[in-house]
Amino acid sequence: MSSAQFEIQLIASLVAIACAIPGTFLVLRKMAMISDAISHSILPGIVIGFFITQDLNSPLLILLAALTGILTVVLVEYIQKTGLVKEDTAIGLVFPILFSIGVILIAKNANDVHLDVDAVLLGELAFAPFDRLIISGVDVGPKSLWVIGIILIVTIGLLIAFFKELKVSTFDAGLAASLGFSPAVIHYGLMSVSSITTVGAFDAVGAILVVALMIAPAATAYLLTNNLKRMLLYAIGFGVFCAISGYWLAHGLDASIAGSITTMLGIVFLFVYLFAHNKGVIAVLYREKQQRTEVSLLTFLLHLKNHSEESERHVNHLNEHINWQKVRSKTILDLALKNNMIQFDKNIVSLTEKGEDFTTQAIDYIITNEDGKIEHMKDDFFLFRG
Amino acid sequence: MSKNIAVKVDDLTVAYNYKPVLWDIDLEIPEGVLMAIVGPNGAGKSTLIKSILGILKPIAGSVEIFGMSYAKQRHLVAYVPQKGSVDWDFPTTALDVVMMGTYGSLGWIKRPGQKEKKEALEALEKVGMLAFKNRQISQLSGGQQQRIFLARALVQNASIYFMDEPFQGVDATTEIAIINILKELRKAGKTVIVVHHDLQTVPEYFDWVTFLNVKKIATGPVKDIFNDDNLTKTYGINYKVSIQE
Numbered sequence: 198m199s200s201a202q203f204e205i206q207l208i209a210s211l212v213a214i215a216c217a218i219p220g221t222f223l224v225l226r227k228m229a230m231i232s233d234a235i236s237h238s239i240l241p242g243i244v245i246g247f248f249i250t251q252d253l254n255s256p257l258l259i260l261l262a263a264l265t266g267i268l269t270v271v272l273v274e275y276i277q278k279t280g281l282v283k284e285d286t287a288i289g290l291v292f293p294i295l296f297s298i299g300v301i302l303i304a305k306n307a308n309d310v311h312l313d314v315d316a317v318l319l320g321e322l323a324f325a326p327f328d329r330l331i332i333s334g335v336d337v338g339p340k341s342l343w344v345i346g347i348i349l350i351v352t353i354g355l356l357i358a359f360f361k362e363l364k365v366s367t368f369d370a371g372l373a374a375s376l377g378f379s380p381a382v383i384h385y386g387l388m389s390v391s392s393i394t395t396v397g398a399f400d401a402v403g404a405i406l407v408v409a410l411m412i413a414p415a416a417t418a419y420l421l422t423n424n425l426k427r428m429l430l431y432a433i434g435f436g437v438f439c440a441i442s443g444y445w446l447a448h449g450l451d452a453s454i455a456g457s458i459t460t461m462l463g464i465v466f467l468f469v470y471l472f473a474h475n476k477g478v479i480a481v482l483y484r485e486k487q488q489r490t491e492v493s494l495l496t497f498l499l500h501l502k503n504h505s506e507e508s509e510r511h512v513n514h515l516n517e518h519i520n521w522q523k524v525r526s527k528t529i530l531d532l533a534l535k536n537n538m539i540q541f542d543k544n545i546v547s548l549t550e551k552g553e554d555f556t557t558q559a560i561d562y563i564i565t566n567e568d569g570k571i572e573h574m575k576d577d578f579f580l581f582r583g
Numbered sequence: 584m585s586k587n588i589a590v591k592v593d594d595l596t597v598a599y600n601y602k603p604v605l606w607d608i609d610l611e612i613p614e615g616v617l618m619a620i621v622g623p624n625g626a627g628k629s630t631l632i633k634s635i636l637g638i639l640k641p642i643a644g645s646v647e648i649f650g651m652s653y654a655k656q657r658h659l660v661a662y663v664p665q666k667g668s669v670d671w672d673f674p675t676t677a678l679d680v681v682m683m684g685t686y687g688s689l690g691w692i693k694r695p696g697q698k699e700k701k702e703a704l705e706a707l708e709k710v711g712m713l714a715f716k717n718r719q720i721s722q723l724s725g726g727q728q729q730r731i732f733l734a735r736a737l738v739q740n741a742s743i744y745f746m747d748e749p750f751q752g753v754d755a756t757t758e759i760a761i762i763n764i765l766k767e768l769r770k771a772g773k774t775v776i777v778v779h780h781d782l783q784t785v786p787e788y789f790d791w792v793t794f795l796n797v798k799k800i801a802t803g804p805v806k807d808i809f810n811d812d813n814l815t816k817t818y819g820i821n822y823k824v825s826i827q828e
Contacts, residue, residue, distance in 0.1 A: 225670075225673060225674075227670075278600075279600075280600055358692050359691075359692065360694075361686055361689070361692075361694055361695070362686075362691065362692075364675070364683075365683045365686055367673070368669055368670070368673045368675065368680070368683070369664065369668070369669045369683070371633070371638055371662065371664040371668055372662060372664060372683060372735075374636070374637065374638040375636045375637070375638060375657070375660065375662040375687075376657070376686055376687035377654070377657050377687060377690075378686070378691070419674065422674060423674045423675070423676070423719035423721075424674055424675070424676075425673075425674045425675055427674075428674050
């Protein structure tokens with residue numbers, strides 16, 4: 198692995214981390230679309246900044262672009278507040294207009310310089326190592342590595358300092374306000390960080406990949422955990438994994454690095470979506486099947502409990518009485534037997550003591566819906582896990 | 584009853600999009616009462632609470648908590664929002680939500696430690712939810728979620744408690760558990776203000792009541808002013824409520 202290859206992967210990984218942190222909160226605030234809006238509408242800020250400084254890496258450019266990002270959020274909220282259109286419509290109105298202003302500015306005034314719409318949208322990670330930062334004659338590494346590195350350090354610092362405030366205002370803005378943590382301040386703080394990260398990353402990886410790196414890892418992590426800190430760590434992990442594996446995918450296919458990283462993000466999300474332990478599609482299907490079986494079991498036990506007459510409890514008549522298919526009856530019967538809930542006496546089925554207890558408790562729960570008494574049953578039965 | 588005024592609202596007018604939802608409200612809530620705010624849908628009950636707490640900005644009027652602005656008296660006030668106002672799929676546990684109640688006294692940046700955790704566990708025990716402390720909040724029933732919110736307010740150890748429809752969507756057992764805690768708070772000298780919907784239970788649960796419908800209709804002791812006349816004025820129809828003595 199050459200040093201250029203290493204630098205590309207390092208830059209991609211740092212961008213992934215810097216995006217995953219604000220991205221997690223955007224996903225939780227149901228504001229994923231706003232990152233899309235910001236990533237496009239910073240263009241006029243970048244262009245104007247470039248006209249003033251003639252330097253794509255100038256801090257002023259980042260500042261101006263971040264301000265356009267904030268302007269986007271303000272405009273979206275203002276239009277939304279009129280009550281005439283919904284938030285998604287407001288987003289759809291604002292960012293194409295700002296973006297096209299940027300496009301026109303480039304077309305009119307900057308056609309001959311290295312600043313074009315493709316570069317902004319798609320970026321080119323492969324070129325990142327060629328643009329070096331040289332301090333008093335010494336090569337200290339690629340410029341974009343420094344830009345994104347500094348943004349990342351600031352982001353992590355802010356996250357650690359304001360984690361509690363971010364959490365409470367994201368979960369319950371009303372409480373945050375009544376406790377004195379202005380939700381507006383935190384909101385615009387998060388929007389500023391998102392804007393600055395987008396601007397810092399766009400030159401290296403492009404606006405589309407920034408959106409993908411903000412939303413996909415957080416959405417994937419959300420499927421796997423019920424803990425905010427872990428969600429942040431998982432999102433960072435997924436982002437870095439996709440950045441590096443995407444790089445090697447691009448290397449193997451000789452394709453665009455940003456495109457390959459985004460593809461990896463999609464694949465990883467799909468994988469987790471299918472196989473996640475709790476919320477994944479397969480887990481949900483399995484749970485539903487188990488619940489069906491358990492409901493059947495309970496129906497069967499209840500039948501035994503309610504009918505003392507032997508004709509109702511003869512093994513050969515069970516099908517007719519509960520009106521089930523043979524296969525199903527067999528499954529349920531085996532399940533009950535395995536759990537020592539029923540016993541046979543000359544083909545007559547009856548409840549064991551354990552079966553009696555279980556049925557009583559289960560029915561009690563279904564009627565009273567009181568959770569406390571059946572805590573111990575939750576481990577064995579899906580039915581009682583709410 | 585002490586004669587101190589816990590909450591004083593003066594000429595408060597609040598508008599959404601320049602359409603007033605609260606007109607010129609004057610209200611004095613004495614310290615140590617357990618007060619219901621009643622009124623029809625859209626009467627501005629939640630808006631009144633949110634304006635007192637500085638969550639909404641009024642277009643006119645002022646609010647005093649024990650004689651000073653809310654911003655100065657924040658530490659004396661706890662707030663229980665409507666259960667439906669938050670996303671219960673948020674990745675966090677019951678204990679963590681209760682801990683959020685301690686954030687106010689911590690202030691910016693400082694993080695909760697063992698002391699805050701201990702307080703949160705005590706509050707969970709008070710509302711009978713200690714066994715659920717590590718449960719993800721979406722795995723709790725509606726009544727349990729409301730108890731968590733109540734515990735979060737208890738942890739704030741405030742003098743005045745504002746609650747927005749704490750009985751909404753909870754079963755009878757939880758309702759009784761909650762009202763018992765509210766009565767205990769009053770016994771401890773706290774002031775409790777509750778947005779309430781069930782008129783039948785007002786005389787049983789509360790000792791003070793405010794009738795609200797965009798304007799203030801009446802405020803005072805339940806035994807003096809909770810009558811058909813005020814109910815009719817508030818709800819606009821001929822209202823009959825049988826008051827159990």
